[in-house]
Amino acid sequence: MTSSKRGIRIVAGVAATAIAAFAGGGAPAQTAQPDYHPSLGDLMTMAVQPRHIKLGLAGRARNWTYLAYEASELRNAFNRVARTVPSYRNNDMAGMVAANIKEPLDRLDDAIKARNGRRFDAAYAEVTHACNTCHQGLGHPEVVIQVPQAWMFPDQNLGTARAWPATHAVTGR
Ligand code: HEC
Numbered sequence: 001m002t003s004s005k006r007g008i009r010i011v012a013g014v015a016a017t018a019i020a021a022f023a024g025g026g027a028p029a030q031t032a033q034p035d036y037h038p039s040l041g042d043l044m045t046m047a048v049q050p051r052h053i054k055l056g057l058a059g060r061a062r063n064w065t066y067l068a069y070e071a072s073e074l075r076n077a078f079n080r081v082a083r084t085v086p087s088y089r090n091n092d093m094a095g096m097v098a099a100n101i102k103e104p105l106d107r108l109d110d111a112i113k114a115r116n117g118r119r120f121d122a123a124y125a126e127v128t129h130a131c132n133t134c135h136q137g138l139g140h141p142e143v144v145i146q147v148p149q150a151w152m153f154p155d156q157n158l159g160t161a162r163a164w165p166a167t168h169a170v171t172g173r
Helices: 003-023 040-060 064-084 093-100 102-114 117-137
Strands: none
Touching: 040 064, 040 117, 064 093, 064 102, 093 102, 093 117, 102 117
């Protein structure tokens, strides 16, 4: 065999290895990675559930300035969820959000503006109930939300006016 023929064979071998690596998922560095597309369950877990918990905990502490902030965060989270997942099992998500939880969130805002603890507790229980109404309506009655039963988020000061456990019990069931 001449040396030039052997050279061609080596080049062909290298090309075959590169193709195999590409086909096997070894994407070259310059190729864009696929986006992460969160499911509705992901968004509920990431964007909705922690904010519902923080509202409950800060509510016990009557931390009004934070509550005003976080209630707005929760409302906006629902709007973003509906934009990211516009349809769930052929149900219009924006419509489901509006029909189920908009009014309870409005009442929560009113109670926070009025700095009225009793009204806050009632509105928070309504919001919590609305979570479950939507879960039942969309075929997930097993996802049961309740008023937080324990303290969490130890790295965030959500207000310490009331020691845990609080004396007043609120349930959203
Ligand atoms: C507009 C309807 C709707 C509203 C309102 C809603 N949810 Fe959901 N949620 C869903 C649906 C549908 C699922 C199931 C998604 C899936 O897994 O496919 C879900 C799932 C969840 C899950 C399950 C995630 C898991 O892996 O355990 C949690 C937690 C959750 N929601 C929290 C809440 C909380 C808290 C509220 C109220 C503040 C709320 N949701 C309000 C529709 C809603």
